[in-house]
Amino acid sequence: MALGSQSIQSLGSRVRGRRVGGGRAFVASTVPPRGRRSSVHCSAILGQLFKGVSGTGLGAGAALEPQPELEPEFQSWLRGQGITTQPLVLRQCGREGRGLVAERALGRGEALLQLPDSLLLTPQRAAEESCLAPLLRQMSSEGASTSAAIGAGAGAVGGAVGGAGAVAGAGGEAAAALPLPEWSLLALYLAELRGRAAAGDRSSRWGAYVDVLPPRPGTVLDWPAKETRQLLRGSPLQRLADSISGAAAASWEELAPLIARGKAEGLVPPHVPLSKADVDWAFGVLLSRCIRLPGRGQMQVLAPWADLLNHDVNAETGSAAAAGPAGASGSGGGGAGGCHLDWEPAARGGAGALVLRTDRPYSPGQQVYVSYGPKSSGELLLSYGFCPPPAANPHQDYKLLVGVDVSGADPLAALKVEVLAKHGLPPSLEFPLKLEGLPEGLLNYVAFVEAAPKVPQELSDLGSLLFEEGVFPLLDGTDTLAAALKSLSGKCTAALKAYPTTMEVDQALAAGAAAAVVNRPPRGPRGRGAQAAATAAAPAAAAAGATAGAGGEGGLVTLGTEDVSVSALREAAVAGIRVRERQILQRTQASASAQLAEVKRAARSRRR
Numbered sequence: 001m002a003l004g005s006q007s008i009q010s011l012g013s014r015v016r017g018r019r020v021g022g023g024r025a026f027v028a029s030t031v032p033p034r035g036r037r038s039s040v041h042c043s044a045i046l047g048q049l050f051k052g053v054s055g056t057g058l059g060a061g062a063a064l065e066p067q068p069e070l071e072p073e074f075q076s077w078l079r080g081q082g083i084t085t086q087p088l089v090l091r092q093c094g095r096e097g098r099g100l101v102a103e104r105a106l107g108r109g110e111a112l113l114q115l116p117d118s119l120l121l122t123p124q125r126a127a128e129e130s131c132l133a134p135l136l137r138q139m140s141s142e143g144a145s146t147s148a149a150i151g152a153g154a155g156a157v158g159g160a161v162g163g164a165g166a167v168a169g170a171g172g173e174a175a176a177a178l179p180l181p182e183w184s185l186l187a188l189y190l191a192e193l194r195g196r197a198a199a200g201d202r203s204s205r206w207g208a209y210v211d212v213l214p215p216r217p218g219t220v221l222d223w224p225a226k227e228t229r230q231l232l233r234g235s236p237l238q239r240l241a242d243s244i245s246g247a248a249a250a251s252w253e254e255l256a257p258l259i260a261r262g263k264a265e266g267l268v269p270p271h272v273p274l275s276k277a278d279v280d281w282a283f284g285v286l287l288s289r290c291i292r293l294p295g296r297g298q299m300q301v302l303a304p305w306a307d308l309l310n311h312d313v314n315a316e317t318g319s320a321a322a323a324g325p326a327g328a329s330g331s332g333g334g335g336a337g338g339c340h341l342d343w344e345p346a347a348r349g350g351a352g353a354l355v356l357r358t359d360r361p362y363s364p365g366q367q368v369y370v371s372y373g374p375k376s377s378g379e380l381l382l383s384y385g386f387c388p389p390p391a392a393n394p395h396q397d398y399k400l401l402v403g404v405d406v407s408g409a410d411p412l413a414a415l416k417v418e419v420l421a422k423h424g425l426p427p428s429l430e431f432p433l434k435l436e437g438l439p440e441g442l443l444n445y446v447a448f449v450e451a452a453p454k455v456p457q458e459l460s461d462l463g464s465l466l467f468e469e470g471v472f473p474l475l476d477g478t479d480t481l482a483a484a485l486k487s488l489s490g491k492c493t494a495a496l497k498a499y500p501t502t503m504e505v506d507q508a509l510a511a512g513a514a515a516a517v518v519n520r521p522p523r524g525p526r527g528r529g530a531q532a533a534a535t536a537a538a539p540a541a542a543a544a545g546a547t548a549g550a551g552g553e554g555g556l557v558t559l560g561t562e563d564v565s566v567s568a569l570r571e572a573a574v575a576g577i578r579v580r581e582r583q584i585l586q587r588t589q590a591s592a593s594a595q596l597a598e599v600k601r602a603a604r605s606r607r608r
């Protein structure tokens with residue numbers, strides 16, 4: 001599924017003439033295309049969403065108290081690789097897990113991190129260092145490159161990855177030489193590294209990095225499939241979950257025969273399982289930590305140390321575009337605010353480095369954030385395992401899928417698909433409905449796919465009028481704008497009916513979790529063993545805007561005074577998302593009805 005915001009925007013930009021909603025309260029909104037995000041932003045202020053709930057106690061301007069070094073082996077490895085970790089220090093940042101904090105006062109525009117190429121786990125490096133390197137080389141020389149299936153599927157994951165917008169197919173600077181999509185190469189090598197680490201094999205230089213990766217990244221890939229279906233029923237998030245798991249499955253389909261061949265040829269050391277479980281874990285790590293570098297041709301990499309930056313939605317304020325550590329993109333420097341993370345060729349005396357540039361001054365003790373991109377709370381939940389309160393997330397939306405009915409019920413379907421293609425539009429599109437207004441171009445698109453002209457050839461003129469001139473004509477005496485508004489209203493009704501729960505139930509579910517969490521004082525710093533459960537707890541804890549203490553084993557975490565299963569926490573987070581989605585649908589429906597009434601009134605007065 002490739003329902004890109006790029007298409008939505010190009011559609012919007014084409015629509016001229018009679019604008020719908022323009023100048024009214026219900027105005028058009030669009031999403032920046034993933035591929036063109038040009039900056040990553042960070043903020044030192046704990047997000048509004050999480051005000052006062054960080055377990056670190058590190059508020060803006062607080063002095064940084066000395067603490068024992070976190071992940072000392074990892075940090076000593078970094079130093080051994082020539083990295084100066086200062087002036088950022090690794091700290092436990094409450095519910096957000098580990099994060100990077102300013103150790104001293106930082107000035108605006110300071111170049112931090114400075115990771116050289118040798119410290120980036122690139123797809124090329126993964127291919128070269130993999131135990132399957134001989135096979136991968138052979139594939140490269142045979143020009144095997146990317147399979148279409150994976151390219152398409154993984155692209156969907158990539159979009160979720162770190163907001164990576166990261167298309168997992170050939171994308172990086174050395175893409176032409178890659179035997180497999182970037183995504184698959186990284187997953188393959190990461191799975192091998194995990195196997196080696198588990199067996200105590202310290203031969204890889206990445207061992208210290210792999211040791212600090214989360215045992216359960218907490219993405220939707222960790223959710224039981226049945227639970228995912230139940231939880232997301234009725235929500236457009238189900239499509240995102242499907243595309244993420246579909247891409248992971250497609251990638252595994254591609255890797256499995258290669259791994260089997262490598263084992264048969266004795267290339268895989270006996271202590272390295274390269275199991276599906278290890279590859280699945282690697283997909284989760286990539287989904288939540290992979291970084292896309294515009295400065296290196298959109299290459300996706302794992303970047304130790306840089307991938308310890310947490311997300312703050314406010315970190316993108318004041319700038320045109322953003323992506324996250326996982327999608328960290330930033331060529332172009334961004335707008336007024338926000339850190340900028342990207343490969344800078346001139347850094348390190350011209351050798352090049354991954355650089356994080358501060359957007360403004362920071363006080364000692366302030367956490368430095370980046371934005372993982374303009375993502376809804378559901379997108380963050382599925383891709384990163386945490387869920388900011390949807391009502392406070394400016395990127396919260398309801399992704400409405402609109403498309404030509406290709407089931408056979410519409411006799412004009414083939415012609416419609418053809419005309420849409422002529423205008424550079426796909427047969428179906430996701431439009432991000434928001435409380436503030438309709439996505440630009442939505443009504444034009446709906447008017448077209450719903451049209452049923454008596455003379456099919458009229459579709460061609462209709463396409464030109466709607467998409468090139470932004471004009472909604474009369475078609476066989478029917479006002480196409482009125483028809484689009486009516487259809488939109490109907491779609492909202494249907495979407496509202498598709499939820500398995502009621503608004504009241506969802507409000508209670510979400511509020512119940514929030515109350516239980518808020519009533520619970522945060523616990524002390526977590527140990528490594530508690531991390532998996534804590535990560536899983538993050539969604540509802542974040543949904544509640546508070547910290548859940550990490551508790552017991554076997555999927556149990558402590559929430560309020562009770563031990564509840566991680567499933568219950570996810571349920572509460574998703575309930576909070578459904579509440580917001582419903583509000584968006586209701587507002588859209590009300591607005592569509594009001595506009596429809598206005599259109600009818602105008603038609604009546606024209607007739608008089």
Ligand SMILES: C[S@@+](CC[C@H](N)C(=O)[O-])C[C@H]1O[C@@H](n2cnc3c(N)ncnc32)[C@H](O)[C@@H]1O
Pocket residue numbers: 095096097098099214217218288289307308309310311312325326383384385386387535538542
């Ligand atoms: C790129 S890593 C950042 C480092 C991470 N905190 C760690 O300890 O490894 C992304 C993960 O950090 C956590 N995270 C990042 N931003 C967060 C936020 N605003 N709230 C809660 N968790 C967050 C999530 O677990 C996410 O999957």
